[in-house]
Amino acid sequence: MKITRRMMVGGTVGAAAAAYGGLVAWQNRNIPSTNKGMALVADPDEILDLPEGFSYRVVARTGSTMSDGLLRPGRPDGMACFAFSGRDNAVILTSNHEIPTWDGISAFGKDDALRSKFTGKYYDTRPDTGMPYHGGVTITHYNLDTGEVERDFLALAGTKINCAGGATPWGSWLSCEETTDVGNAPHGFVFEVPALIDGPVEPVPLKAMGRFRHEACAVDPASGIVYMTEDGGEDCFYRFIPNVPGRLAEGGTLQALMIEGKPSVDTSNNDEPTLIEGKEYAAGWITLDDVEAPDADLAQRAIAAGAAMFKRGEGMAYGHKPGGAQGEIFFNCTSGGKAGVGQVFRYTPGASNDEGTLTLFFESPGAGTMEYCDNLAVAPWGDLIVCEDGIGDQYLRGITPDGRIYDLARNAHEDSSEFCGACFSPDGKTMFVNIQEPGITLAITGPWETLRVA
Template sequence: MRMDHSTHRRRVLQGLGGTAVAMAFGGLTHLHASENAASVDFGALRPDPGGVLDLPEGFSYRIIARTGEPMADGLIRPARPDGMAAFAGSDGRVRLVCNHENSPEDTHFGAFGDDLAGLSKIDRSRVFDIGGDAPGAGQGGTTTLVLASDGHTPERQFLSLAGTERNCAGGPTPWGSWLSCEETTERAGGVRAKDHGWVFEVPAEHDGLVAPKPLTALGRFKHEAAAIGADDRVVYLTEDQDDSLFYRVLLNEPGKLAAGGQLQALVFDDAPGLDTRNWESRKVESGRRYSARWVDLDNPEAPDDDLRYRGHEAGAAVFARGEGCWAGDGSIYFACTSGGASEMGQVFAYHEDDETVELLVESDGKAMRNCDNLTVAPWGDLIVCEDTDDHCRLIGVTPEGSLYPLAQNLYNPSELAGACFSPDGSTLYVNIQKSGLTLAITGPFPESTAG
């Protein structure tokens, strides 16, 4: 469904986790400057005397959540915070919904404690997988952190999705919920009572645990991230495999994920089966738009974890570890962590208006390393989290194709994850996963490009 400009702009305002800004982002490697394109110069990063995160001059952070701290529901804040999004609460507060990438054996990282005593404090019917041979299988899930209207003063937090595992990334919906994705395809048996590999919806305004319902139409595979298309009828999905696909689901009812839909995979129209990874030879050039189409995939619940193989046979393009995915102004941006000749990452865009796909950035291993979670900034740039061996950064990517560091973790070998902006665009949130820290970053960010 095509929309007029004003309707489309409203959709963008709603679609970025409640961030009330419209995006000017429309390509990276070949666009010329426009009146909406921000010229960003944050300057050099300065050493952090607190030993947490280096930022440019004029910027500061506040630690707003820590692994292991007590929560309002009597549970413990889980470890390994990953993807997240910020939503405007109906009471003027900010609600930050955060994934936690824990596996069943990670009881010491979960919300219930090593002895699982926390299970006695909750409604067990709201735990997706409470365990097979032993209780406590799903140690992942989400927390919801409620912040004051300033966007960085914590008020309370609680577990909002329980019994899932390896909740890595996901994405916000325009109707105010978070899609939490499991990065696993483990089957029921042993410690697990249920199959995993699903997407779950977590309404941001919900207090306490949601009823966990796997959105089976969105496929069963090693999910990473999700983004909603411009008309609420399309969900785009990434997959963390070396030979992954880029998926979408055409919903039967716009905005109604539980109503199901048709799972599809992306095909380069003139080159079925194209290997976009550029590992052996360059098959995809940056700055060029390639015509794309979509092929239907049946049996999305995929008990044999064979969706990508069936997609390959049907001509779907091959990507290198699809990870972060975010919507902005009619395009869907997604990162491929190990793509490119250096295997250090690629960023693609799928442009909904003309159904084309474009390689925006391919890393040489220096300016950007192993791009992972990403988001669209209020001023129109992409903000990309690195997930590499050490010294991970937040990297900005301008519409003109310039790359710049916005933050760096020089203090421990942990990925940065979950970058997203507050509803008013004034605060950037990010997780330092291994440290178990969630930060709120403020400073002289450029003004929004919203018109």
């Protein structure tokens, strides 16, 4: 394993499609919630509580029949929204389905009776039954004007526990397997699904991106580097430097982040404070070998070589600074922090590939502020949007550039399941999100301009 180092400090808070920065503190409106946000209005249909003036539409539900004759799979998780070429009134949603082998939520129906309707190939089948694994990706063509699904189909099949992932600047979805189980083939890889594909994709694992419990991806468009989180308990923060930017299947170099002067540091702060909130730490990268990891030991080997350890890496989003090419990567750690209920980190690349800084951007002091942060998005008005995967009520939380928290939505469904896959339409007017159980995809609209602080 080769260690690269960096020696500079720099960076300010970044953003995504809209500039993340230059905003003043969040101002309380209406009746403050416990998190100093807006009051949420109770939903009479008991699905989603939203601020006054906001509304939602149900895009899709688990078990509905899709355009290809298959059933919409259960446990929708990570998701992205893409522009529909030549159409301003339609978008393309790519959605993961975090399914292991459970019955009742498969695209193929009970006893996999609908398998004959699937025209593509499976990545893997179960050794005990020969039936395909039920995880994968669906694609949905959604009309923003009518609120109707125009087409939906299964795009990736035979994978397992497809949790999060990330959109690429070249128009594809990276779907991540959050398991290193072995069926007839090993699992724990990233799969690429072009958003504009007309049918099922060829299921090709991107093995050079490593075999581990993948969670989320984010691509720096300036360099083509793909950053990745891992959700296994004692994890690393990775990056993949492709041999050819935008062509991940052609291989590249996998590395794990290290913190200068803190070899193999536990960043969670669970037992003792090791990182100070708001402080920038010089970061370097360890080049990894044997990345297909037949023993599923990639993180252990990386940490032993000096890589930093993170506590359950989850959602991630790329943020872009105003007026320049430099961007930043935000990512969540679900079980990090002294209270063990979540941290948000920021990685700022430096002037060269071997330079960067890591900052503990936010650490939740308790479940009442933010509990078990999971998927992550950057809003058009500049705030971070965090999907909770907590124990009690589940919220969509907003985090301002100065680290203040507010409530954006509450899951009012009786199942009280986690929020997943928050993402925005290209025009910034619609936010899509999944409620994992019983499996509902929602489109939220409203006066987003009221959330932008001038």
